[in-house]
Amino acid sequence: MSENRKALCEMxxxxxxxxxxxxxxxxxxxxEEAGFGSLxxxxxxxxxxxxxxxxxxxxxxxGMHALAAPLGEHIITTHVLSACGVEASGLVTIAxxxxxxxxxxxxxxxxxxxxxxxxHLVSGSAEHGESPVGEPRDxxxxxxxxxxxxxxSADPIALIAFLRVCxxxxxxxxxxxxxxxxxxxxxQFGKPLSKFQAVQQSIALLAVEAAxxxxxxxxxxxxxxxxxxxxxxxxxxxAAKLRANIAIKTGSALxxxxxxxxxxxxxxxxxELTRRMMGWRSEGGNDTYWSQIIGMQAIGWGGxxxxxxxxxxxxx
Amino acid sequence: MQTFAVHPFxxxxxxxxxxxxxxxxxxxxxxxxxxxxxxxxxxxxxxxxSKALGKAGYVGxxxxxxxxxxxRSPLERYIVLEELLAAGAPVGAHWIADRQTGPLLLRYGTQxxxxxxxxxxxxxxxxxxxGLSEPNSGSDLASVRTSAxxxxxxxxxxxxxxxxxGAHISHAMLALVRSEEGSERQQGLSQFLIDLDTPGVTVxxxxxxxxxxxxxxxxxxxxxxxxxxxxxxxxEGWKQATAELALERSGPERYLSxxxxxxxxxxxxxxxxxxxxxxxxxxxxxxxxxxxxxxMSVAAxxxxxxxxxxxxxxxxDLGNSFEQEMxxxxxxxxxxxxxxxxxxxxxxxxxxxxxxxxxxxxxTREIIRGIIARGLGLR
Numbered sequence: 001m002s003e004n005r006k007a008l009c010e011m012x013x014x015x016x017x018x019x020x021x022x023x024x025x026x027x028x029x030x031x032e033e034a035g036f037g038s039l040x041x042x043x044x045x046x047x048x049x050x051x052x053x054x055x056x057x058x059x060x061x062x063g064m065h066a067l068a069a070p071l072g073e074h075i076i077t078t079h080v081l082s083a084c085g086v087e088a089s090g091l092v093t094i095a096x097x098x099x100x101x102x103x104x105x106x107x108x109x110x111x112x113x114x115x116x117x118x119x120h121l122v123s124g125s126a127e128h129g130e131s132p133v134g135e136p137r138d139x140x141x142x143x144x145x146x147x148x149x150x151x152x153s154a155d156p157i158a159l160i161a162f163l164r165v166c167x168x169x170x171x172x173x174x175x176x177x178x179x180x181x182x183x184x185x186x187x188q189f190g191k192p193l194s195k196f197q198a199v200q201q202s203i204a205l206l207a208v209e210a211a212x213x214x215x216x217x218x219x220x221x222x223x224x225x226x227x228x229x230x231x232x233x234x235x236x237x238x239a240a241k242l243r244a245n246i247a248i249k250t251g252s253a254l255x256x257x258x259x260x261x262x263x264x265x266x267x268x269x270x271x272e273l274t275r276r277m278m279g280w281r282s283e284g285g286n287d288t289y290w291s292q293i294i295g296m297q298a299i300g301w302g303g304x305x306x307x308x309x310x311x312x313x314x315x316x
Numbered sequence: 317m318q319t320f321a322v323h324p325f326x327x328x329x330x331x332x333x334x335x336x337x338x339x340x341x342x343x344x345x346x347x348x349x350x351x352x353x354x355x356x357x358x359x360x361x362x363x364x365x366s367k368a369l370g371k372a373g374y375v376g377x378x379x380x381x382x383x384x385x386x387x388r389s390p391l392e393r394y395i396v397l398e399e400l401l402a403a404g405a406p407v408g409a410h411w412i413a414d415r416q417t418g419p420l421l422l423r424y425g426t427q428x429x430x431x432x433x434x435x436x437x438x439x440x441x442x443x444x445x446x447g448l449s450e451p452n453s454g455s456d457l458a459s460v461r462t463s464a465x466x467x468x469x470x471x472x473x474x475x476x477x478x479x480x481x482g483a484h485i486s487h488a489m490l491a492l493v494r495s496e497e498g499s500e501r502q503q504g505l506s507q508f509l510i511d512l513d514t515p516g517v518t519v520x521x522x523x524x525x526x527x528x529x530x531x532x533x534x535x536x537x538x539x540x541x542x543x544x545x546x547x548x549x550x551x552e553g554w555k556q557a558t559a560e561l562a563l564e565r566s567g568p569e570r571y572l573s574x575x576x577x578x579x580x581x582x583x584x585x586x587x588x589x590x591x592x593x594x595x596x597x598x599x600x601x602x603x604x605x606x607x608x609x610x611x612m613s614v615a616a617x618x619x620x621x622x623x624x625x626x627x628x629x630x631x632x633d634l635g636n637s638f639e640q641e642m643x644x645x646x647x648x649x650x651x652x653x654x655x656x657x658x659x660x661x662x663x664x665x666x667x668x669x670x671x672x673x674x675x676x677x678x679x680t681r682e683i684i685r686g687i688i689a690r691g692l693g694l695r
Contacts, residue, residue, distance in 0.1 A: 173318055173319075176319070176692075180692055180693065180694065183694070184693075184694070194694040194695075195694075195695070197682075197686075199694075200685070200686065200689035200694050200695060201682065201685045201686075201689070203689060203692060203694060204633070204685035204686075204688035204689045204692070205633075205685065207319045207320075207630070207688055207692055208630050208633050208634050208688065210319065210320070211319055211320030211610065211627075211630045211634075212606050212607075212610065212634060214318065214320055214322055215320065215322055215606060215609040215610040215613055216605075216606045216609060218322040218324075218609065218613075219605070219606070219609035222324075235605075236605070238598075238602070239601060239602040239605040239606060240602075240606070242598065242599060242602035243602045243603060243605075243606040246599075246602075246603070287595075287599070288595060290598065290602070291594070291595040291596075291597075291598030291599050291602070292591065292594055292595060292598060293598065294597070294598035294599075294601050294602055295593075295594035295595055295596070295597040295598035295599075295601070296587065296594060296598075298582050298597050298598070298601050299582055299585050299586060299587060299589065299594065299597065300587075301582075302582060302583055303578070303579030303580060303581075303582040303583040304579060306578075306579070306582060306601065307402045307575075307579070310605060310608065311331075311335060311395075311398075311399075312332070314325070314327055314612070315327045315331040315332045315335070316327075316332075
């Protein structure tokens with residue numbers, strides 16, 4: 001763990017809370033000014049010198065505060081470009097795959113996109129699209145003639161998946177907090193909803209799902225810190241994303257259920273979390289995508305081999 | 317809001333060494349008997365295996381050497397436990413003594429009690445069971461009525477315990493009983509370690525719906541035990557038993573009971589298996605991997621001396637749901653008749669029938685979620 005994580009998180013928590021509800025135009029200059037971009041750039045190269053666990057912690061807070069900006073994408077692309085010795089200018093986002101909608105594509109000066117298994121820095125023109133909550137997810141026509149190959153081995157789908165897992169960890173914790181606060185105040189049948197066992201059991205299960213994603217996010221970050229993006233962390237990111245998708249299904253439904261109608265209104269902040277999560281389930285690989293990859297990997301290892309490989313990866 | 321603060325699990329330097337030594341031990345000592353015994357293996361009783369395990373130093377790993385222990389670290393022990401469970405080793409006979417009763421004696425027991433029981437427990441030869449539930453006290457444990465009356469000759473025990481796992485193979489029961497006449501609820505309870513060969517003790521097995529005989533009812537009729545059988549402080553039984561329950565609920569056995577089925581499903585599949593089988597394996601592995609992260613976090617918190625009572629409840633709840641759902645998910649995709657004599661079909665049939673108990677033992681799902689709700693400040 002980076003020694004500076006605590007201070008970093010306090011700063012991020014305060015800033016993201018201030019930026020809640022702010023659109024990209026209002027939020028981005030503040031985020032740039034705060035200097036998050038260089039989080040994963042080594043200190044020797046003028047960066048913050050953080051690790052993937054730091055990124056996980058920051059993205060968890062971004063998810064909790066429904067931050068409407070491509071912060072994680074920007075931190076990862078800055079890291080990749082720095083590692084390749086390529087000078088970055090402006091906002092660079094990342095495409096999960098060539099045909100996939102690109103997060104905040106219209107705001108990006110350039111995009112990191114994989115072609116034939118290799119990362120490239122490429123420009124393009126954006127056709128606007130939106131996620132359920134209204135964030136840009138744009139269809140890009142790439143200008144491959146001016147593409148610059150990058151000597152960095154990573155699967156962009158996995159990188160996006162990692163960001164969404166961390167954001168989900170925070171969003172579920174945020175939804176849990178809203179549920180607890182609301183049910184502790186709302187009185188029906190002469191007592192707060194939180195005193196009804198049926199409601200307690202639902203909120204407990206929401207907490208369990210939130211806990212699962214928090215642990216999955218940490219496990220994926222640990223794998224990235226051990227072996228970097230690529231083969232050494234693919235299984236962990238895959239498992240974490242698939243688990244996060246399951247948790248969104250259960251957790252969002254429970255959060256809405258215990259809130260009743262108020263949680264379904266535009267004015268109440270729950271939808272800022274749940275509508276984002278609904279979109280994240282299909283970004284960075286859906287259930288089928290990752291379950292096939294994990295399943296084939298496990299079959300390749302065999303029953304005992306699965307256990308041997310999982311344990312070996314955390315023993316080092 | 318973060319109910320489950322992730323505790324970093326720093327694997328011991330010798331982790332790989334511990335695993336390879338244990339795997340070699342298992343290759344030489346794990347009985348090659350009915351594969352069904354690999355499922356839910358921490359209730360599979362095999363005294364011969366427990367003795368071999370004790371001899372090799374894998375029981376009482378944390379305990380002082382003077383009591384037959386090995387003074388290893390909590391995370392070294394955690395690695396051994398998860399290896400044994402993943403391999404489906406028959407660890408049921410000594411499991412409770414190693415997990416709960418031994419540590420309880422080290423915390424609250426007298427020198428005499430430690431000397432009497434711990435060396436045998438560490439050797440994998442002395443087994444213990446936990447006397448909590450009674451016919452009228454299940455989830456409402458504070459209503460126990462089995463009584464202890466102090467006499468000049470010792471304590472006189474009368475009453476009945478039920479659902480006592482392993483009582484039929486155990487040497488002693490750690491029982492929660494009412495030592496103060498007329499006391500109510502959590503007050504006036506004490507813990508006693510009762511030798512089950514004492515006159516007046518009757519152990520009667522209860523056959524479970526699967527035909528297994530894991531749990532029992534135990535009757536006490538004027539059972540006279542020595543004054544020295546009181547464990548800890550008279551009247552503090554509730555507090556002591558609750559601390560013990562945290563140990564009972566925090567281990568990797570709460571998500572690995574069905575692991576043998578996952579391993580067998582993977583072995584019975586290949587690259588050409590239908591996508592729905594591959595997807596089911598993928599999903600199960602993702603959930604298992606996540607639970608392992610959670611379980612390791614609990615172990616790390618416990619090892620650092622903190623009490624992960626809510627986190628342990630979270631892992632138990634999620635783990636139970638996972639190990640219960642697994643046989644149903646497998647059944648939904650594999651082309652296996654439960655009458656087949658394949659290992660896969662037999663494990664599947666066994667776990668379908670055994671898994672309803674997983675969210676009952678060690679605290680029902682409702683009690684566990686109540687503990688989580690309390691941790692969230694809802695009650």
